[in-house]
Amino acid sequence: MSETPTTIDAGGAPTVRFADFGLAPEIERALSDQGYVHPTPIQAQAIPIVLQGRDVMGAAQTGTGKTASFSLPIIQLLLPHANTSMSPARHAVRALVLTPTRELAIQVxxxxxxxxxxxxxxxxxxxxxxxxxxxxxxxxxGVEIVIATPGRLLDHVEQKNISLAQVQMLVMDEADRMLDMGFLPDLQRIINLLPKKRQNLMFSATFSPEIKKLAGSFLNDPLTIEVARSNATNTSITQVLYKVDEEQKRNVVEHLIRARDLKQVLVFSNTKIGASRLARYLEQAGIKASAIHGDKTQQERIAALDAFKKGDIDVLVATDVAARGLDITDLPCVINYDLPYNAEDYVHRIGRTGRAGATGDALSVFSDKDERLLADIEKLIKQTITRGELTGFTPSRGHDRGAERPGERRGGRRETDHPRGERPERTERPGPRSMGAPRREKVDPWFLKPYEPSVAPRKDAAPAPAGSGKPKPKLAALLGGLPKQ
DNA sequence: AAAAAAC
Incomplete structure (x- = not known):
């Protein structure tokens, strides 16, 4: 989705233009502001149906333009209810969009x-x-459209900061991920607060039995839209594997970043602590890096993402909080510092690059103990990933710039070893930073300031697909108990 | 096994 998406319209209707949808001039103006002319396949399919007022069950992969496929018709349908009054009484929440992660909510x-x-x-x-x-x-x-993560929304409801009694459109984005994360009870509670008569849109990367059941409970005679999705990964992504000693993984990551002079690279770690350590290791090696994960404060998460998007840092080390739904423009490279435990997550992770026709590199380092994970991944994507040679890499020992050795070896080191006075990071709080780690300028996110029009975001974020969706133990029971709406 | 999400 660089400028005008005139390409890659495989299962869609390539010649359709946004102008064909009969959207309000204000909306068309916003689209042309951003240089959008042609809808993506899911947009081409979903927009007319949503405009008709029908419920939709949409399956779409990352980078497909999901967000616009519901946002544009929502705006169109709500336009008759818009008013310019400053009186809160004149504004009611009429559309509600629920997302599993905070960053995704922000993007939407x-x-x-x-x-x-x-x-x-x-x-x-x-x-x-x-x-x-x-x-x-x-x-x-007063607002007409609210985008929310479920927990905080309920918090606001309890505090009577918001009424959901006028909601006429509900969007559940990344529904499979929400189920994965145990949001079903919250979803149920929220839906109970909505008017019975409303339009429901549900998006999910997978069509697991649980998702189908959820759709059966919450949606009313939905039309299913499926944009070609396979477990085969995007062919525009070049994947390479490097087998290395476990202890050398971070050195290899550092080497890859330097050797390729990578500027916008997203590095995945399986653990929060691992992400923090790797980021710190890279920083101490003179590479501009930050970590993003669930133990960071939200301010830090926003600051890290913002710094990464602005190019203030070159490397963002993330847990799977960033594996899905994050849309960072023109991300040329993703590195797996750890192979994911869940093979499906591999697809999500590398899907952060090579978006919408652009090419991307997905590099992974792994060691002996990861062979089984790797086998699972290759089985899932039905291809053997190229093994790469590390040229110009000298295994280092000892001079490891004060960071800890990665991983723990059976009977060997433990997490509690902290060479050279390093402390483990559990909950990281804002506060004085260590010397030498320059404090980033304070971010001033637009959503903290009421109604100040901000610069238009670059493009439609297409929230990513979610994973294979192992249901929580109680999921089946909960789903069984859902009322038919 | 890990991660995410309300206070």
């Missing part, structure tokens, strides 16, 4: 805001980990 909200920028419709995003007050203030002034 950025897109909605951009698409609605020439309309009087107001939108906001609410999610946890941040002060309730600014969110509360915006909600109380």
């Amino acid at each position: 909200a950025e897109n909605v805001k951009a698409y609605a920028q020439h309309t009087p419709l107001r939108s906001t995003v609410v999610f946890g980990g941040m002060d309730m007050k600014p969110q509360t203030e915006i909600l109380r002034r």
